[in-house]
Amino acid sequence: MPEVRLPTLLRQHAGGQSSVSVDGATIGEVLESLQRSYPGMAGQLVTADGTLHKFVNVYVNDDDVRYMDKLDTKVQASDTISILPAVAGGDA
Amino acid sequence: MSDSGADQADPAAAEASRLRLSPVHLDEMIAHCLAAYPEEGCGLLTGDPRTSVVSAVHLTRNLAASAQLYTVDPSAYLRIDRAAEEAGRAVIGVFHSHTHTDPYPSPTDVRQAPDPSWHYVLVSLRHEVASVRSYRIVAGLITEESIEVGRR
Secondary structure, X not given: OOEEEOOHHHHHHHOOOOEEEOOOOEHHHHHHHHHXXXXXXXXXXXXXXXXXXXXXXXXXXXXXXXXXXXXXXXXXXXXXXXXXXXXXXXOO | OOOOOHHHOOHHHHHOOEEEEOHHHHHHHHHHHHHHOOOOOEEXXXXXXXXXXXXXXXXXXXXXOOOOOEEEOHHHHHHHHHHHHHOOOEEEEEEEEEOOOOOOOOHHXXXXXXXXXXXXXXXXXXXXXXXXXXXXXXXXXXXXXXXXXXXX
């Protein structure tokens, strides 16, 4: 199963773990498994219309899934998936 | 991502908070923001989340390339986050500049603050001399914290 590295804000929903292993052949399936296993994460990663939240970045190893097949990006069991919040702001 | 955990969003803890860094760290942040001008400059801070001691300042690209918005390059964040974890550290904050306003978090800064455990450093280039302030942003509440500059 691929390893999923969690950002600090989501660790509280996974018993404080910084990484977990969940099933899935695509990023979409992995995020669904994550939300099923840790219901506190529901709604924070994928929007109601089934797209990745604007302020969430997901990497498969070193690759940003937004530049691949987004939620359809295929995942291998040996992959490391990293979920990171967008770090943004400004004076606007 | 939203913050619903009271144990990670403790306004009382934020009030007693302080950020500890070296004079070199301060200089690096200011120099980076000055070099980025007229756009906002930004970067990440890594260190010990238990003691709020900064071990390194990471200068990153502002993907927004704007005088009013910043976006830390997410691929840089990934690289910095991984390296910090391997070194037994963590990303503990972010800094960015306000090119024409005071060093205080804007509504955008508050709305988009990614992590209630982080330190949010603002570098204002409004006046001739840059001014630097640090804050905690927890559940939408802004609390200024002291910056302790010392030998590290």
